[in-house]
Amino acid sequence: METAFWVGTSWKMNKTLGEAAEYSRIIAEAAIFAEPALQGFVIPPFTALAQVCGDLKATPIKVGAQNMHWQDAGAFTGEISPHMVADCGATIVELGHSERREHFGENDIDLNRKVHAALDRGLTPLLCVGETAEEKALGAAAETVIRQCRMALSGVQDADLDRVLIAYEPVWAIGDKGVPASAEYADWMHGEIRQALPTNTSGQPLTVLYGGSVNPDNCEELAAMPHIGGLFIGRSAWQATGLVDIAERALGARK
Template structure:
């Protein structure tokens, strides 16, 4: 990757005022950092999206939604359509977060429909994949990831690959009490993801950003960032304080710059 991809999903935290304050502070904390060198994004709750859209845009922060329905309109009580999200300035649709899959019962087929809806509306589809603790113990993590990718991205043309981001988030490594993956373990899974993307999209698959998320914090961010196949970080609660998030960005930005330069030279 030629730049750092880094962002956060605030889950069901931060009300409208808190989200606005967070984005304003993050904008100030990162104002001196070129957006040519990174894609900085925040994915807040639905209720905040309309109010904070202008704030995010002014701060050079891309705005995402935590979920999205796959139809433009219809009898889908409780869903939010891609047209509604585009109307409030959303450019990223987060799809298939483990809490959507394992708590709310979403399937790979549902994620696939959402991916196609996002692409159809010109959004970046951020597809989240990850294995459970039991699947890790059974030694089938890579098979699980390949299945989630091949089913979730089924029917996507290679010409659309530039609209795709992947987030690898081991289910056992996220949330309260999450157990951070070692840098070596994360790199091995990212390598498997990269291979699956190559099988799906050929050379275009090499350009899809693959971000790591799962208890990323100031102590492990640098080691994760240094891994060859990790193209960015998708951070949870360690990013919910703007000053702390900005410090992590400054910590890993030179590491990604060095990796990009090394690739160019090779």
């Protein structure tokens, strides 16, 4: 059975509760997310996490958190535990986004702890990896990304790899000034990642999503690539209609 193609977005530090509710209403009513060949997901800020989980509970759309601590409880002011994420109803947790690495000092050792904590709590870690423009220019793009993956997944049992998602997000492609990777380059990197990492218990390579200035103009070409298992969209999907549009285009490109 072919693996569903993943299409989703993180809202980052955006949306009030009212805006989150309206967004959820629109995507809950969109027929595209009922298609078995597509797995939709959305990752709201913590303030809206429980509400969005409730609003989308009756749909196939999965909901995730943008980060978490590796401890289940303790004196960690401002942090959110895996237990709290699961208690909200979320099933995914985004880990290791380049903004977390750059602005909040997260490293691969931290991410390894978080990946294990997510799996122990029954959550699906969505591990973000990617090289900087400098690393790419020096010819170390694949080595950098594979090192990030291997360190974050160190000690993870083969049976748990079924629940791991990788998001390849080149740092130079992210943000309002980002330049999206070509479909060919993204597909090459996805192939390198999948070849370097262990297969899951079904003998299939890990699912790797592409993120980095995904938009309506490039989503179809990216979705048609053989090694790309999904799209992790930024600002082009911050409006619900944008997410629906890209999901429809992406699924159409894969048929």
